[in-house]
Structures are given as C-alpha cells and as structure tokens.
Amino acid sequence: MNKTLLFLSALFFYGTVSYGQGIGDTFTFEGINYIIRNLDPARVVEVGENRAFKGKADIPAMVTFEGTQFQVSSIGNRAFYTCIGLTSVTIPTSVTSIGQSAFYSCISLTSVDIPNSVTSIENYAFFSCIGLRSIDIPNSVTSVGFQAFSFCTGLTSVTIPGSVTSIENYVFRDCTGLTKVSIDQKAPLTITANIFQGVELSKVELQVPVGSVSAYQAADVWKGFSPIKEIATLGVDDKQKNEPVLNIYPNPNTGVLNIKAQAPGSFQIINALGQVVKTFNVGPNGFNKIDLGILDNGLYLVKETKGTLSGAKKLLVKR
Numbered sequence: 001m002n003k004t005l006l007f008l009s010a011l012f013f014y015g016t017v018s019y020g021q022g023i024g025d026t027f028t029f030e031g032i033n034y035i036i037r038n039l040d041p042a043r044v045v046e047v048g049e050n051r052a053f054k055g056k057a058d059i060p061a062m063v064t065f066e067g068t069q070f071q072v073s074s075i076g077n078r079a080f081y082t083c084i085g086l087t088s089v090t091i092p093t094s095v096t097s098i099g100q101s102a103f104y105s106c107i108s109l110t111s112v113d114i115p116n117s118v119t120s121i122e123n124y125a126f127f128s129c130i131g132l133r134s135i136d137i138p139n140s141v142t143s144v145g146f147q148a149f150s151f152c153t154g155l156t157s158v159t160i161p162g163s164v165t166s167i168e169n170y171v172f173r174d175c176t177g178l179t180k181v182s183i184d185q186k187a188p189l190t191i192t193a194n195i196f197q198g199v200e201l202s203k204v205e206l207q208v209p210v211g212s213v214s215a216y217q218a219a220d221v222w223k224g225f226s227p228i229k230e231i232a233t234l235g236v237d238d239k240q241k242n243e244p245v246l247n248i249y250p251n252p253n254t255g256v257l258n259i260k261a262q263a264p265g266s267f268q269i270i271n272a273l274g275q276v277v278k279t280f281n282v283g284p285n286g287f288n289k290i291d292l293g294i295l296d297n298g299l300y301l302v303k304e305t306k307g308t309l310s311g312a313k314k315l316l317v318k319r
Contacts, residue, residue: 054085
C-alpha cells in the first residue's frame with residue numbers, strides 16, 4: 001500500500017510540474033514576453049516586460065507555452081517601458097486593460113490599435129510617446145488614468161467615446177500638437193482644466209454630436225476650444241434599437257466592404273459632414289459587396305435610406 005501511494009504521489013508530482021508552469025512564470029512566444037497570471041480554471045497571461053523589443057508588435061489573442069494555450073488578457077505594467085525600438089502595436093480583442101506605464105516613453109511608437117474590448121487605460125500608459133499621431137479610444141473604455149497621454153507632443157487628434165465616465169488629471173498634459181478632439185457624448189463630461197494643461201485650446205477644434213454645441217459652449221474647460229463643430233457621425237447609438245439588423249465587415253475597412261441586411265433595401269454611406277457619399281442596394285439574398293476605394297480615410301455612417309441615424313452603423317475607413 002505504501003509503495004502504491006508513493007508511486008501515485010510521484011506520478012502526480014511529475015505530472016503536474018513537468019512543464020514548469022506556475023503563476024508568475026515567464027516565457028517568450030513569437031518574440032514577445034508573457035507572464036502567467038492564472039492557471040485554473042482559465043489559463044491566462046499578460047504581456048510581460050519587453051524593453052528590448054524592436055519593430056511592430058502584433059500581439060495574438062492566444063499564445064502557446066510548452067504545449068499549453070493561454071489567453072492574453074492584459075498588457076502588463078511597464079510591458080514596453082522605454083522601449084525605443086517599438087514602432088507600432090496591434091492589441092487583440094482578448095485584452096481588457098492596458099497597465100500602468102505599459103508604453104511609457106516609447107518614442108518611436110507611431111500607431112496603436114486599441115480594440116473594443118479594453119475597459120481601462122491606466123496611469124502613464126502612453127506617457128511621452130512623442131511619435132503617436134492619433135488616438136481613437138474605443139467605445140468600451142470607461143476610465144483613462146493619470147497622465148495616460150501626457151507629453152505626447154506629436155499627437156494631433158483624439159477621439160473620446162461615449163463610454164468614458166472618468167478622465168483623470170493631466171491625461172493630455174502638454175500634448176502641444178493637438179488640433180482636433182472629437183467627443184461622442186451629447187452631455188459634456190465634467191473634467192478639470194489640468195487635463196489639457198499646456199495645450200492652447202483656442203486653436204483646437206472640438207467635434208461634438210449634433211445638437212450639443214451650446215452645451216459645450218457653456219461647459220467649463222470645453223468652452224475654451226475653438227471652433228466647436230457638430231459632426232453627424234457622433235452621438236449615434238451603436239446598439240441600433242428597433243432598427244433593421246445590418247452587419248458590415250471588415251470594420252475598420254481598407255477597401256472592400258461586405259454588407260448583410262435583414263431584408264432587401266436601399267442604403268447610403270454618410271460622411272462626417274452629413275453628406276451622402278455613396279448609395280447601394282441589398283438584394284433578396286440580403287448580401288452585397290461594395291468597393292470603398294473612392295472614400296477618404298475617416299469615420300462614416302452606413303444606414304438604410306429611409307431609416308434614422310439611430311439605426312446607423314459606424315464604419316471606419318483606414319488604409
């Protein structure tokens with residue numbers, strides 16, 4: 001009996017640790033370092049420290065370590081801290097948070113794709129990323145941390161979605177290159193003046209939803225922007241309540257758009273000025289494919305011709 005128990009104990013021991021997998025362990029997958037954060041019931045990792053990384057970081061949703069698959073759930077604290085060789089980042093939809101100082105002073109970083117799964121951007125996340133030109137905060141983020149984009153002097157445009165309820169102090173401090181801020185909220189968000197400290201707001205265009213200009217002209221801090229303009233593509237409800245089902249993909253789009261509609265009909269694409277730039281029909285099979293080659297990069301609405309803007313789908317053309 002004792003020998004049997006000893007054998008089973010040994011088998012269990014070696015069976016569970018032979019791969020050396022433990023919480024806090026690190027490994028490298030396709031050139032990027034990860035840290036194991038959970039093993040049971042879900043196998044989860046976060047992006048670890050990668051200060052020596054060079055080039056474009058395409059972070060996958062799933063990674064493999066010693067034959068076991070792990071889901072990438074977050075960009076860890078200081079993940080690419082002062083990584084001067086990093087040029088661009090693509091973050092998967094499995095990620096829900098971007099940690100403190102994750103991309104702190106990545107001076108060569110020029111673009112980052114943040115998916116519509118991230119709910120928080122933590123303190124100093126993109127501090128002093130002087131090469132960034134634009135930031136589209138996705139409509140899933142609820143909070144933006146202290147100095148998250150401070151000293152991003154090359155930043156020219158920022159989009160703040162309706163999901164954001166909290167912007168901490170000094171988030172856009174000394175972003176001296178800013179020329180445009182788009183905010184997708186009809187009621188002005190209450191913010192402190194230091195959020196844009198060092199930015200000459202009178203030279204920055206503020207884009208707001210239709211019908212909300214007067215509210216922003218009367219709101220502290222926001223009223224300092226000039227000009228303040230209504231944009232038709234802002235303030236649209238992505239949930240499409242009580243409207244025909246319309247699916248468009250891929251989105252963002254680089255050239256050819258697939259459309260699936262619940263029923264045949266006539267549709268149109270509308271630009272940020274509220275102008276119809278393209279019309280098309282969906283036949284009895286509920287499907288169509290159209291070329292977007294004539295459209296400039298930017299945000300558009302796709303809607304049924306007789307439908308309301310509340311039933312429109314947002315489309316981002318980005319080549």
